[in-house]
Amino acid sequence: MSDLVVEARGLRKDFGSHGRTAVDGLDLSVPRGGVHGFLGPNGSGKTTTIRMLLGLARSTGGTMRLFGEPVPERLPEVMGRVGAVVESPKFTPTFSARANLELLARAGGIDVKRVGAALHQVGLSGREGDRYRTYSLGMKQRLAIAATLLKDPELLILDEPTNGLDPAGIREIREMIRALGAQGVTVLVSSHILAEIQQVCDSVSIIGRGRLLAEGRVDELVAGGTTYRLVVSQPERAAGVLEDAGIVVGREADHLALDLGDREPEEVARALAGHDLWPRELTPVRRDLESVFLQLTSTEPPVPGGAA
Template sequence: MSIPAEKMAIQTHGLTRVFRGGQGVHQLDLAVPAGAIYGFLGPNGAGKTTTIRLLLGLLRPEAGEVWLFGRRLTRADREALSGMGAMVENPSLYPHLSARDNLEVTRRLVDAPVARIDEALHVVDLQQHAHRRVREFSLGMRQRLGIALALLNRPRLLILDEPTNGLDPAGIAEMRRVIKRMTQELGLSVFLSSHLLSEVEQLATHVGVIHEGRLLFQGTLDDLRERSGEYLEIVCDDSATACAQLLEAGESPTAVDTRTVRLARPVQADHVLNRLLVAHGHAVHRLVRQRPSLESLFFAMTDAREKAA
């Protein structure tokens, strides 16, 4: 059953913008449900930033439409952008001012109530640093302050372009907590572009995978995993001979390394395969069902695309 347009944070239909040399985006049909954390994944140059600039009205599409919460974005009607906040690349901050003063400058520009400053500082966990000058902030703190600026007008949708780029592990973990808190406490929809697949896997409810400007997949993480299903991983003393014996038994094994065998869709039960290998003299150290990671699924899709081309 399709979701009503007004319950979609973002919808695009045939969105296209191509630059000289062929780079850009081609016929994008995005569907981001309200309340979702949507991870927009792709390698550098795949079209992520171009897509974001089209969604924000910073670029004009050659073809296609952008709809935000059921309202179409056009050159003549920019009202659809009123419920949106964004942090694209590095935030523009005044390093000689405190965090609170930076927020005050933007608060006046957007004509937001003064109380929004403390609200935004709380959400990004910077309230204890409100009076510190920004020049003393770490990169992660600056990124979180940039998000606080985007929250001052209480957007329904927040677009973040590579918000963890350049952060250390502690900064990435803090950013992850902030994004989760925003959706839980403010009910925001978040559109998050990233090439850090492991981070998106811990955050996203939905994902879109873009490669060379084209959308390869869109849906929930579970939808993506169901495409490939679980696999059986066997760790033994010799993967080459184990693969040969499993092949004779009607399986389709793959040797991952000298000791690891992977079966995408085993024909026989796990205990039968274990008994077979032990009977042939193998020491089976581990036999376990695994779910493919987002990273492995991503590379499988993009590799298949490149081979098809």
């Protein structure tokens, strides 16, 4: 059996007959267990992909599988194992969080005993008696997630769960996602903000303009990519000297970005000193997911219709 819980191959979505292409031959592999980030700039096709996986939009090409089963064909069989927050569910403002969830549980034929566990999973146990309307945005978002946890899903899909939240709310959601991953739920979480998500993801798929740009474990994607930041008084002359020495040089507004490959930083200092150029600053810059993402998407022209 495949250990991929979500799989897409050559997935496409063209909107309308003159087709704006939102998803353009996307391949996606989400392994079982842990937290998987689905990352890409605004308008790159994340929501459309998630909607197709959940049967909320129809694909115009390619194949998708959930738990190894082809979807949408076998969606009725697998949907019970999937929880998703794509749009906020409607809660009754004057009811407590617990009362709202009990109502949903009863409507869904779920044992109300699950309510306490779901509230605990999202860290709302202490506030379960408070009326929904008194909840902060972050608490409302966590309650929406609790609602989908009622059925104890193996896979939880969250579309931009930190949208509109303040830093405290973002931290709460992040901690909750980490805890859910640790409890054995596979979490697929989309975001256009890398820094928010990198810390909690075990693996990621990075997309741009509806296509997969990179996929894999976060530690592998950011590995081996230390660059050096060089500040020197004659940057253009220094860049020429270093390029002659075989070093890859990127020209930034206020510094040079050096990719040393196998070389030691001493070689930079030696090469520059040989031309009477003296570095004012030479510091290692650790590669993070943000820089991988920016590098991969910097060549992407803006997506028509994509939000800024």
